[in-house]
Amino acid sequence: MRRALVLIPLLVATALPAQQRPLDVLLLNGHVLDGAGNPWVRQDVGIVGDRIQFVGNARDARVTARDAIDATGLLVTPGFVDMHSHAELETPHGKAALSFLYQGITTVVIGVDGGGAANVRERFDGYLRTGMGVNALTYVGQGAARGAAMGAADRPPTQQEMAAMKAFIRRGMEEGAVGMSTGLFYVPGYYATTDEVVELNRVAAEYGGIYDTHDRDLGAAYRSIGFPASMREAIEIGERAGTSVIFSHLNPQGRHNYGKAAQAARIINEARARGVNVMAAQHPYTATQSSLSAYTIPRWASVGGQAAMRRRFEHPDTARMLDVQTLEMLDIRGGAEKILFVDRRPELNGKTLAQVAQGLGLPVPAAVRRVLAGGNASVMNLDLYDLENAKYLAQQDWMMTCTDGRTPPPGAEIVHPRPYGAFTRKLRLFALEDPVITLPFAVRGMTSLAWTFLGVPDRGLIKPGFYADIAVFDVARIRDRATYEEPHQYSEGTVHVLVNGRFAFRDGKPTAVLAGRPILRGGKMLPQP
Numbered sequence: 447m448r449r450a451l452v453l454i455p456l457l458v459a460t461a462l463p464a465q466q467r468p469l470d471v472l473l474l475n476g477h478v479l480d481g482a483g484n485p486w487v488r489q490d491v492g493i494v495g496d497r498i499q500f501v502g503n504a505r506d507a508r509v510t511a512r513d514a515i516d517a518t519g520l521l522v523t524p525g526f527v528d529m530h531s532h533a534e535l536e537t538p539h540g541k542a543a544l545s546f547l548y549q550g551i552t553t554v555v556i557g558v559d560g561g562g563a564a565n566v567r568e569r570f571d572g573y574l575r576t577g578m579g580v581n582a583l584t585y586v587g588q589g590a591a592r593g594a595a596m597g598a599a600d601r602p603p604t605q606q607e608m609a610a611m612k613a614f615i616r617r618g619m620e621e622g623a624v625g626m627s628t629g630l631f632y633v634p635g636y637y638a639t640t641d642e643v644v645e646l647n648r649v650a651a652e653y654g655g656i657y658d659t660h661d662r663d664l665g666a667a668y669r670s671i672g673f674p675a676s677m678r679e680a681i682e683i684g685e686r687a688g689t690s691v692i693f694s695h696l697n698p699q700g701r702h703n704y705g706k707a708a709q710a711a712r713i714i715n716e717a718r719a720r721g722v723n724v725m726a727a728q729h730p731y732t733a734t735q736s737s738l739s740a741y742t743i744p745r746w747a748s749v750g751g752q753a754a755m756r757r758r759f760e761h762p763d764t765a766r767m768l769d770v771q772t773l774e775m776l777d778i779r780g781g782a783e784k785i786l787f788v789d790r791r792p793e794l795n796g797k798t799l800a801q802v803a804q805g806l807g808l809p810v811p812a813a814v815r816r817v818l819a820g821g822n823a824s825v826m827n828l829d830l831y832d833l834e835n836a837k838y839l840a841q842q843d844w845m846m847t848c849t850d851g852r853t854p855p856p857g858a859e860i861v862h863p864r865p866y867g868a869f870t871r872k873l874r875l876f877a878l879e880d881p882v883i884t885l886p887f888a889v890r891g892m893t894s895l896a897w898t899f900l901g902v903p904d905r906g907l908i909k910p911g912f913y914a915d916i917a918v919f920d921v922a923r924i925r926d927r928a929t930y931e932e933p934h935q936y937s938e939g940t941v942h943v944l945v946n947g948r949f950a951f952r953d954g955k956p957t958a959v960l961a962g963r964p965i966l967r968g969g970k971m972l973p974q975p
């Protein structure tokens with residue numbers, strides 16, 4: 447099948463005489479980076495429908511198009527794949543995925559961190575009905591499965607509950623999920639033992655699925671196992687079940703892990719050397735984003751959910767213990783000054799935890815409990831990642847890229863800048879300004895490597911027969927503009943973006959065309975409902 451798709455356009459390009467039918471779109475005279483890691487070549491790229499039909503010299507081949515665009519001096523690459531995304535395609539403000547398109551991203555992988563629901567088709571049909579700016583693949587989540595079967599219970603599953611979780615994963619895989627994700631750092635995924643996750647991952651393995659891990663301990667988890675043991679656990683889960691493994695947002699967390707990227711890389715390389723298909727994705731920011739409770743409240747205090755946690759807060763002995771342990775947790779994370787609220791509540795947004803505590807006139811641990819009593823809050827942890835670690839990891843040939851970004855909400859509040867700039871920032875910092883990797887290598891990790899890992903044979907290269915997900919850049923202008931202080935700024939340097947052959951972005955502006963499609967495991971697209 448794949449071979450046929452590749453051969454037919456070649457025959458068209460070489461065998462037909464001058465009077466052949468014009469193509470739909472021609473990008474003329476660009477610097478084409480094919481996505482495989484090769485240096486750029488000056489070429490013309492022709493598109494018919496949703497596929498690339500022609501790559502070469504259009505004049506010599508007498509190829510014409512209804513819509514011909516001069517791309518002289520511009521970089522033409524396959525569209526980028528966000529391997530770990532919180533894009534909210536289901537929301538009115540998220541369906542166009544503008545902050546992603548502005549970076550050249552044409553596909554997002556969602557359902558990450560253990561959160562993917564099992565009703566893949568229903569969700570995808572919903573996206574199709576309202577329209578989507580980028581393509582999407584999804585995982586089905588172990589955390590979602592456990593939550594559905596057992597709530598936030600901190601115990602092993604019964605046989606029945608295990609059967610229910612397996613059925614959850616199976617339904618997701620049957621409906622086209624690309625694999626199973628976990629967020630073993632988070633409740634309820636955290637309560638699962640390695641063996642429990644292996645058993646569930648065996649269901650994903652039956653379908654040739656991927657295991658996507660947000661580790662139990664990325665390095666800053668409280669009284670936990672440390673990032674090396676945590677990485678080994680993830681590899682074990684994939685290896686025993688028989689799936690490939692991808693580490694989400696890989697970079698050892700915490701100041702105590704600055705400079706330890708080589709250790710993380712070694713763990714992956716050792717697994718690869720014995721035949722386990724392990725890879726990773728990264729973003730180039732030093733701040734993480736999660737919830738206040740995950741960062742400041744030990745697991746024992748949040749067992750059983752929000753109401754149970756609030757009852758514990760009211761008990762004086764428990765509060766005394768939390769006074770100590772919250773401070774210990776914050777110590778690992780750099781202190782209350784490094785916790786910045788990106789919550790929508792205006793009284794919190796943009797303030798550090800230290801500032802909020804001061805405003806409340808409370809010691810920090812008591813302030814944490816006061817805030818959490820009103821519901822969990824979104825926070826960033828500044829300076830948790832070492833940029834030098836990220837640069838080291840960027841050089842590994844199994845490294846892909848992700849935003850880990852949630853669609854920015856409408857409004858002016860402070861959010862993490864990553865949904866606006868993860869890819870352009872990585873290109874700028876690691877490949878252009880002070881390069882540790884070449885541009886072709888960086889683009890390869892954002893394109894063909896991702897699609898090959900995802901098991902989709904006809905995306906991720908500028909090549910006849912491949913889907914026309916294409917980004918066109920003015921390299922001299924590529925940069926992220928979103929900062930922690932002023933996050934709501936789109937990236938620059940992107941000139942055109944085509945999603946499935948249609949312009950989602952043209953001449954530096956979005957077109958409002960929602961050309962994204964859900965992509966099922968293996969690469970099939972869902973038909974329009």
Ligand SMILES: [Zn+2]
Nearest residue numbers: 559660694695
């Ligand atoms: Zn994550």
